Amino acid sequence: MDxxxxxxxxxxxxxxxxxxxxxxxxxxxFDAFFRSxxxxxxxxxxxxxxxxxxxxxxxxxxxxxxxxxxxxxxxxGTFRLPGVxxxxxxxxxxxxxxRVELGLGAGWFEEEHKAYGIPFPKxxxxxxxxxxxxxxxxxxxxxxxxxxxxxxxxxxxxxxALPKPVHGKVPVLIGGHGATRTPRLAAQYADEFNIPxxxxxxxxxxxxxxxxxxxxxGRAPGDLVYSxxxxxxxxxxxxxVARRAAAIGRDxxxxxxxxxxxxxxxxxxxxxxxxxxxxxxxxxxxLDLHDLEHLxxxxxxxxxxxx
Numbered sequence: 001m002d003x004x005x006x007x008x009x010x011x012x013x014x015x016x017x018x019x020x021x022x023x024x025x026x027x028x029x030f031d032a033f034f035r036s037x038x039x040x041x042x043x044x045x046x047x048x049x050x051x052x053x054x055x056x057x058x059x060x061x062x063x064x065x066x067x068x069x070x071x072x073x074x075x076x077g078t079f080r081l082p083g084v085x086x087x088x089x090x091x092x093x094x095x096x097x098x099r100v101e102l103g104l105g106a107g108w109f110e111e112e113h114k115a116y117g118i119p120f121p122k123x124x125x126x127x128x129x130x131x132x133x134x135x136x137x138x139x140x141x142x143x144x145x146x147x148x149x150x151x152x153x154x155x156x157x158x159x160x161a162l163p164k165p166v167h168g169k170v171p172v173l174i175g176g177h178g179a180t181r182t183p184r185l186a187a188q189y190a191d192e193f194n195i196p197x198x199x200x201x202x203x204x205x206x207x208x209x210x211x212x213x214x215x216x217x218g219r220a221p222g223d224l225v226y227s228x229x230x231x232x233x234x235x236x237x238x239x240x241v242a243r244r245a246a247a248i249g250r251d252x253x254x255x256x257x258x259x260x261x262x263x264x265x266x267x268x269x270x271x272x273x274x275x276x277x278x279x280x281x282x283x284x285x286x287l288d289l290h291d292l293e294h295l296x297x298x299x300x301x302x303x304x305x306x307x
């Protein structure tokens with residue numbers, strides 16, 4: 001079971017804070033550092049000192065780390081034109097020596113679009129499908145040849161389809177709860193399917209849909225990695241769990257029901273239940289980015305029991 005650290009910087013984090021967490025992620029033996037792609041804080045958070053851009057952040061981290069994978073859950077398709085995104089991701093991948101992964105979603109948070117003057121189209125899913133075709137098509141085009149795309153939302157003519165990722169392509173993550181279109185897109189384009197903040201029962205149901213879609217597309221279901229993203233709150237004892245839950249404004253019982261919370265033994269047991277239904281990778285949503293002792297505890301008392 002791979003454990004990856006997943007951050008939500010729109011809630012309030014500078015680049016320096018993210019760098020500190022990413023370096024701890026690497027030093028403590030976690031598999032990857034991922035971040036969300038948002039520009040406005042949610043809930044009661046003040047968001048200070050202000051938003052950081054996902055791909056600018058990852059470009060910096062690409063030069064400051066050496067082992068961990070780097071990526072997004074999920075890049076908002078509404079934020080970037082697909083041709084530009086393909087260039088950005090390939091460049092950051094080169095800067096990292098081939099350690100980048102692209103989670104790409106349709107975009108959903110209308111308020112941040114209004115706040116920063118970003119168009120918020122009604123037909124987001126159809127755009128996402130074209131974006132996936134363009135980004136992966138650009139990377140797959142042989143050097144010296146060109147790529148063109150004539151779609152309803154995007155048109156590319158004789159693109160040189162450069163630059164290229166280090167290993168020819170960047171792993172693509174697609175995720176969500178949609179029952180039909182999401183599994184179909186995952187079967188067509190994804191290297192990994194991720195379901196965020198879902199119960200074991202809902203995860204098993206959605207993984208089944210993706211496997212069925214892969215089979216219908218003539219693809220082996222086992223070709224995909226299946227993963228979950230879950231909030232994490234671990235403590236050596238009940239008091240420490242309660243303190244960490246209070247620090248992120250959450251209730252302990254709710255976290256135990258909907259995330260990975262409790263003692264190391266409790267968390268290991270629940271991770272095992274996700275593994276049984278097919279998950280081989282977990283993105284641990286860490287909401288208090290200043291509590292590095294939390295990461296140290298997970299590294300020391302949870303991670304070794306999963307190997």
